[in-house]
Amino acid sequence: MGRTLIEKIMSSHGGGDCRPGDVVWIDIDNRTARDFAGASVVGNLEKYGGDSPIAERSKTFFTFDCNVPANTIPYANNQQLIRIFARKHDLKVYDVDAGIGSHVVIEEKFAKPGTTTVGTDSHLNIMGSVGAFGQGMGDVDIAYAFKTGKVWFEVPESVRVTLDGTPANGTEAKDIALAMLRRFSSHELLGKSVEIYGPWVENASLEDCVTLSSLATEMGAIIAFIPPNDNVLDFFDITRDEAVYADSDAAYLEDYSLDIEGLEPLIAAPPSPTNVFPVSEKTDVKVDGVFIGSCTNGTYQDLKYAAELLRGRKVAPGVMLKVVPATRATWARLLEEGLLKDIFDAGGIVSNAGCGGCASGQIGMTGEGEVQISTSNRNFKGKQGKGNTYLAGIGTASASAVLGRIASVHELKEVL
Amino acid sequence: MSGEMILKGRLWVLSENGKLFSDIDTDMIYHNAHLAVTDIDKMGQFAFGNLEGYKDFADKAQPGDLVLAGDNFGSGSSRQHAVDCFKALGVQAVIARSFGAIYKRNAINSGFPIIELPDLPDELFNQFETAELDLEGGILISGDNRYQGNPMSEVARDIYLAGGLFQYAEKM
Numbered sequence: 001m002g003r004t005l006i007e008k009i010m011s012s013h014g015g016g017d018c019r020p021g022d023v024v025w026i027d028i029d030n031r032t033a034r035d036f037a038g039a040s041v042v043g044n045l046e047k048y049g050g051d052s053p054i055a056e057r058s059k060t061f062f063t064f065d066c067n068v069p070a071n072t073i074p075y076a077n078n079q080q081l082i083r084i085f086a087r088k089h090d091l092k093v094y095d096v097d098a099g100i101g102s103h104v105v106i107e108e109k110f111a112k113p114g115t116t117t118v119g120t121d122s123h124l125n126i127m128g129s130v131g132a133f134g135q136g137m138g139d140v141d142i143a144y145a146f147k148t149g150k151v152w153f154e155v156p157e158s159v160r161v162t163l164d165g166t167p168a169n170g171t172e173a174k175d176i177a178l179a180m181l182r183r184f185s186s187h188e189l190l191g192k193s194v195e196i197y198g199p200w201v202e203n204a205s206l207e208d209c210v211t212l213s214s215l216a217t218e219m220g221a222i223i224a225f226i227p228p229n230d231n232v233l234d235f236f237d238i239t240r241d242e243a244v245y246a247d248s249d250a251a252y253l254e255d256y257s258l259d260i261e262g263l264e265p266l267i268a269a270p271p272s273p274t275n276v277f278p279v280s281e282k283t284d285v286k287v288d289g290v291f292i293g294s295c296t297n298g299t300y301q302d303l304k305y306a307a308e309l310l311r312g313r314k315v316a317p318g319v320m321l322k323v324v325p326a327t328r329a330t331w332a333r334l335l336e337e338g339l340l341k342d343i344f345d346a347g348g349i350v351s352n353a354g355c356g357g358c359a360s361g362q363i364g365m366t367g368e369g370e371v372q373i374s375t376s377n378r379n380f381k382g383k384q385g386k387g388n389t390y391l392a393g394i395g396t397a398s399a400s401a402v403l404g405r406i407a408s409v410h411e412l413k414e415v416l
Numbered sequence: 417m418s419g420e421m422i423l424k425g426r427l428w429v430l431s432e433n434g435k436l437f438s439d440i441d442t443d444m445i446y447h448n449a450h451l452a453v454t455d456i457d458k459m460g461q462f463a464f465g466n467l468e469g470y471k472d473f474a475d476k477a478q479p480g481d482l483v484l485a486g487d488n489f490g491s492g493s494s495r496q497h498a499v500d501c502f503k504a505l506g507v508q509a510v511i512a513r514s515f516g517a518i519y520k521r522n523a524i525n526s527g528f529p530i531i532e533l534p535d536l537p538d539e540l541f542n543q544f545e546t547a548e549l550d551l552e553g554g555i556l557i558s559g560d561n562r563y564q565g566n567p568m569s570e571v572a573r574d575i576y577l578a579g580g581l582f583q584y585a586e587k588m
Contacts, residue, residue, distance in 0.1 A: 381444070
């Protein structure tokens with residue numbers, strides 16, 4: 001019997017002839033920790049790491065993205081503690097200027113298709129977007145990975161989701177992710193490895209794949225793999241033979257299909273990412289702020305689209321538009337191509353690269369009663385402050401900023 | 417208490433609108449405002465600090481308590497704090513219908529027992545009754561009520577008995 005994608009990756013990383021339910025020790029290609037929890041990783045290594053706390057320097061690094069530059073003294077202390085540890089052991093630090101670690105790992109082409117990456121970021125399973133394994137873990141696991149290069153993993157069951165049809169014009173990767181959250185909620189895929197197929201993913205850009213895979217965590221899934229398409233293979237400059245795909249006779253626990261034919265833009269209302277509605281049903285909700293960015297929707301493609309929608313338009317009076325590019329490289333490209341000026345001229349605030357609206361404080365929190373449209377991935381109560389956060393794609397977020405209420409991108413096109 | 421396979425304690429039944437509280441995410445368990453804390457002993461005070469109806473949990477919890485919740489406990493972020501805050505308070509175990517995947521790992525790695533009771537009915541167990549949790553068998557018992565869930569996995573048991581992942585690794 002054939003193997004699913006996760007079984008193949010685990011088998012090739014020390015898992016042997018592994019099957020769902022087996023607990024295996026797997027070799028980790030990229031071992032990372034962020035400024036969040038990184039200090040605890042260092043603490044664990046100082047306590048338990050002995051004389052050689054790092055198995056392989058070249059595969060081990062820190063990424064600062066949570067609170068950048070630090071705006072609280074505890075974060076500043078933690079970052080400095082990490083820097084001192086990193087200097088002592090000659091480890092690379094992607095410091096406060098670098099941007100979101102999970103994106104840096106892809107951008108630097110460390111997370112090639114078929115590789116394994118762990119770190120202290122619950123959205124590290126974003127590597128599923130390039131057909132690679134990634135997993136967020138706590139500081140104990142990560143310290144162990146730094147020291148030994150391995151983590152234990154219980155091989156999950158795999159399910160297959162086929163997206164049938166073509167969504168409507170103006171519908172984005174985020175809307176498709178929201179359609180999956182609407183269909184599966186946070187329980188049905190809990191603990192599963194998901195593989196996503198269908199014509200939409202076969203033609204999706206790398207950035208679209210990143211957006212879709214980034215919501216796996218909110219679906220409760222271990223990871224959502226998108227088998228590498230030509231766009232992803234071109235990015236890594238590899239052929240299909242160098243990537244990993246599931247065997248054609250692999251066994252799946254479930255085989256789902258989800259109809260996305262004609263899908264219109266969606267929005268997740270508070271208090272959870274699974275509380276999904278068509279944008280058209282929420283157009284009477286007034287908006288105080290809009291956040292565009294995050295590991296879900298902070299790529300060059302995302303921000304370029306936002307800039308194009310905002311070009312020549314103005315953010316509605318009284319509405320804050322906060323924009324955070326995912327990485328420094330994204331920032332540079334937006335700067336060079338004049339796209340930041342479009343956002344600035346429309347009335348937006350552009351911050352340095354990082355986790356922006358998700359981590360506390362980098363670009364502000366919401367106050368009691370404040371309505372925020374966010375392109376990020378979580379709107380749980382209290383997550384981003386006392387306000388009410390709605391999750392949507394770039395088109396909906398941009399249109400809502402201009403119209404001062406929840407609006408779809410179709411409505412924006414009627415506004416000059 | 418470390419290493420015991422039968423845990424006895426006062427049961428906190430977390431409920432919302434008469435049902436077992438589901439989808440308690442890591443920001444409700446341990447809010448991101450306190451993530452820079454690295455001393456485990458200081459984490460207890462923030463446990464459930466953002467969980468509606470249980471914000472005073474840290475004041476009222478007693479060493480030895482057991483916590484019972486619904487589906488998908490600990491979904492969300494990878495923060496170890498959401499496990500450590502219970503250890504700091506002396507809570508012995510968390511029991512739920514199901515757990516978020518990362519939470520499950522974090523608990524196992526720090527040798528903190530968690531037990532899954534799939535499909536547990538909402539009203540079988542009562543707030544603050546004394547209950548007995550059999551880790552080996554995955555069974556929760558209180559008075560005449562008994563519910564069989566999933567036994568602790570082998571890797572979870574081994575790491576728990578060793579006292580944590582690093583201690584376990586030393587024995588490998």
